[in-house]
Amino acid sequence: MTVLKHPAQEKLADLDGFRVEIDAKQKRADIVLDRPPFNIISMAQRDQLRLVFESLDENDDVRVIVLRAEGEHFSSGGDIKGFLEASPEHVSKLAWNIAAPARCSKPVIAVNQGYCFGVGFEISLACDFRIVTETTQYALPEQKLGQIPGSGGSARLQKMVGITRTKDVVMRSRRIPGKQAYDWGVATEYVELGDLAAATDRLVKELVYFSPLAQRTAKKLLNDSEDASLAAGIELEGHCYSRLRSSDDFREGVEAFHGKRAPKFIGS
Structure with missing residues (x-):
């Protein structure tokens, strides 16, 4: 073979x-x-x-x-x-x-x-x-x-x-x-x-x-919006924020903050 x-x-x-x-x-x-x-x-x-x-x-x-x-x-x-x-x-x-x-x-x-x-x-x-x-x-x-x-x-x-x-x-x-x-x-x-x-x-x-998902999102957003207008950059940022809003890592971050403990991010 x-x-x-x-x-x-x-x-x-x-x-x-x-x-x-x-x-x-x-x-x-x-x-x-x-x-x-x-x-x-x-x-x-x-x-x-x-x-x-x-x-x-x-x-x-x-x-x-x-x-x-x-x-x-x-x-x-x-x-x-x-x-x-x-x-x-x-x-x-x-x-x-x-x-x-x-x-x-x-x-x-x-x-x-x-x-x-x-x-x-x-x-x-x-x-x-x-x-x-x-x-x-x-x-x-x-x-x-x-x-x-x-x-x-x-x-x-x-x-x-x-x-x-x-x-x-x-x-x-x-x-x-x-x-x-x-x-x-x-x-x-x-x-x-x-x-x-x-x-x-x-x-x-x-x-x-930090959350690997949030890190990936931040890097791509900043790279993609480098040449964008202010309005376009804010629009892109809003879309990325919205997607992260439903992530497991964001929920974990919020719960850890209120629980006064270190978060355990999993990247999803």
């Missing part, structure tokens, strides 16, 4: 430059960039990262996903030579692959220390939360190669900080230190390097506490 394999199984048979750690007890999955010293992200790795995010999104043991890296730097960017070797079809998928954290229905935390350049910055911008330190350096340095960001970096950054600051970063290949990223609203939290792991643990535990 011939067993047919999905192409994704072959692509994930040998992870290129990263590993995945799942802690079912903590309901946490870590995607760990592990190609020292700079954690350069290869073309094949982009495909694999997308597939891993999609797989973890379907894993009931995982409530929160953490994207982090081994060593001093998160990632200095992509494999430069790989861009010239890749087919036009493959290059056209770059932004789709790197947008995987945004499409994922679960909360995704980017833990950014050291260099976070090019695609390293772009995939972090696609996450829901970014934790930075005094060592963090964000940059989109593609102008130095005669190129522009190609995986959503300039578009996402402009939504966050506006056109003036984005032109300053993109057109001058200028670096954004961690504290400035926090002040600009690019980073969610700024901590000392020595507190980075603890800060990540705290945020994971906080997010796991």
Whole structure:
């Protein structure tokens, strides 16, 4: 009997430059960039990262996903030579692959220390939360190669900080230190390097506490309404609120509040 394999199984048979750690007890999955010293992200790795995010999104043991890296730097960017070797079809998928954290229905935390350049910055911008330190350096340095960001970096950054600051970063290949990223609203939290792991643990535990259904709904609503008018955004919010009104988790939340106890959410 011939067993047919999905192409994704072959692509994930040998992870290129990263590993995945799942802690079912903590309901946490870590995607760990592990190609020292700079954690350069290869073309094949982009495909694999997308597939891993999609797989973890379907894993009931995982409530929160953490994207982090081994060593001093998160990632200095992509494999430069790989861009010239890749087919036009493959290059056209770059932004789709790197947008995987945004499409994922679960909360995704980017833990950014050291260099976070090019695609390293772009995939972090696609996450829901970014934790930075005094060592963090964000940059989109593609102008130095005669190129522009190609995986959503300039578009996402402009939504966050506006056109003036984005032109300053993109057109001058200028670096954004961690504290400035926090002040600009690019980073969610700024901590000392020595507190980075603890800060990540705290945020994971906080997010796991909430209803997974309410978390999924909030993330999708905010992503879908980002470009909507105020009126349309309020309308979408109302529909989402109405659906959650009849959920088991909302009933549990109300009963727990009145019973002065911690809620036990089940995600329905």
